Amino acid sequence: MAVEARTDWRDALPAVRGRIGFDATLGRTTWFRVGGAAEVLFRPADAEDLATFLRDVPPELPVTVIGAASNLIIRDGGIPGVVVKLARGFGDVVVEADGVIAGAASLDAAIAEHAASANLTGLEFLSGIPGSLGGAVAMNAGAYGSEIRAVLDWAEIIGRDGTIARYTEADLALSYRHASLPPGGVVVRVRLHARLGDPAAIAATMAKIKTSREATQPVRARTGGSTFRNPEGHKAWQLIDQAGCRGMVVGNAQVSEMHCNFLINRGGATADDLESLGEAVRARVLAETGIALIWEIKRIGIPGRGAP
Known part of the structure; x- marks a missing residue:
C-alpha cells in the first residue's frame, strides 16, 4: 500500500541540491526486497545539503534515515514523512x-x-x-x-x-x-x-x-542478517533451533534451514510475512525456553493488513 503524499509538506520542504521524490517505492532498495513507499524520499548531495535540510524542514515532519537497508524491514504501509537515504555523497x-x-x-x-x-x-x-x-x-x-x-x-x-x-x-x-x-x-x-x-x-x-x-549463512538469499540479538549466555540460533523453528514458514517468508537466526524472502514475501514469522518464532522460543528474543532487525513504518 502506497503512502499518499501531502501537498502542504511538498510546499514546506526547503530547497536542496540533492534529489527529492514523492510516494517513492522503498522495497526494492532493501535486502529483503519488501516494503511500502516513502511519503517523501530525500537523497542529499552531501553533508552540507543534509544539514541545511534538517535545519529548515518543518519540525513536525517526521524524518527517518536509512542506509543500505541490510538489517531492516520496511513495513507494507510505507513510511510517513521524509525518508533520508544516504548515497554517493557519503x-x-x-x-x-x-x-x-x-x-x-x-x-x-x-x-x-x-x-x-x-x-x-x-x-x-x-x-x-x-x-x-x-x-x-x-x-x-x-x-x-x-x-x-x-x-x-x-x-x-x-x-x-x-x-x-x-x-x-x-x-x-x-x-x-x-x-x-x-x-x-x-x-x-x-x-x-x-x-x-x-x-x-x-x-x-x-x-x-x-x-x-x-x-553457515544464506548470503545469496533475500535476507536481512541476524534477526534477533543473542540473549546473555545464549545463542539466538540455538534457541530457535531448540524450539523447532528451523525451516518454519509464514506466507512466503521462511526461517533459514542453513542458519535459523536468518529470515528469508523465498520470493513474493511481504513485510507482514517476515514480521509475522519473526513474532511466531519469538512466541515459540518463549514458550519452549522462557527466554524472550529481542529483534536485532529494525522494523519501521506503518504495518500492512495482517501485521503483528
Missing part, C-alpha cells in the same frame, strides 16, 4: 597511517578492503558485516570477535537542528547492539582506528571470514 573512504575515515554510506566490506590494501589490521571483521557504516555505528554492529566500539575514534553526527558535532565511543555509550545517538541525529562520517599488520595474516583472516559466512 561514500568516500580515506585511508590514513593509523586508520580510516569513511562516509556513512560506505559499505562495511569495502572499508575492510581499503584497510587491507594499506596493510592495516583491526578492521577485518567489517568484511563479515552486511550494510553500511552509518548503520553499523547506530547499532554498534559486530561479528567475528570485534565490534564498532572497539575501533571507533569518532563519528560526525548532524542533529535535527542542522548542527554537526563529533562524538566518541564514550559519548555514544556503545554497548551490545546499541548506541545512544542524539535524538534525530544522522551519522555522516566516521573515523576508525587500525594499525599496521602483516599482509598475509590480514588476507588470511578475511578469507576465513568469507569462507565461514558462505558455509
Whole structure:
C-alpha cells in the first residue's frame, strides 16, 4: 500500500541540491526486497545539503534515515514523512597511517578492503558485516570477535537542528547492539582506528571470514542478517533451533534451514510475512525456553493488513 503524499509538506520542504521524490517505492532498495513507499524520499548531495535540510524542514515532519537497508524491514504501509537515504555523497573512504575515515554510506566490506590494501589490521571483521557504516555505528554492529566500539575514534553526527558535532565511543555509550545517538541525529562520517599488520595474516583472516559466512549463512538469499540479538549466555540460533523453528514458514517468508537466526524472502514475501514469522518464532522460543528474543532487525513504518 502506497503512502499518499501531502501537498502542504511538498510546499514546506526547503530547497536542496540533492534529489527529492514523492510516494517513492522503498522495497526494492532493501535486502529483503519488501516494503511500502516513502511519503517523501530525500537523497542529499552531501553533508552540507543534509544539514541545511534538517535545519529548515518543518519540525513536525517526521524524518527517518536509512542506509543500505541490510538489517531492516520496511513495513507494507510505507513510511510517513521524509525518508533520508544516504548515497554517493557519503561514500568516500580515506585511508590514513593509523586508520580510516569513511562516509556513512560506505559499505562495511569495502572499508575492510581499503584497510587491507594499506596493510592495516583491526578492521577485518567489517568484511563479515552486511550494510553500511552509518548503520553499523547506530547499532554498534559486530561479528567475528570485534565490534564498532572497539575501533571507533569518532563519528560526525548532524542533529535535527542542522548542527554537526563529533562524538566518541564514550559519548555514544556503545554497548551490545546499541548506541545512544542524539535524538534525530544522522551519522555522516566516521573515523576508525587500525594499525599496521602483516599482509598475509590480514588476507588470511578475511578469507576465513568469507569462507565461514558462505558455509553457515544464506548470503545469496533475500535476507536481512541476524534477526534477533543473542540473549546473555545464549545463542539466538540455538534457541530457535531448540524450539523447532528451523525451516518454519509464514506466507512466503521462511526461517533459514542453513542458519535459523536468518529470515528469508523465498520470493513474493511481504513485510507482514517476515514480521509475522519473526513474532511466531519469538512466541515459540518463549514458550519452549522462557527466554524472550529481542529483534536485532529494525522494523519501521506503518504495518500492512495482517501485521503483528
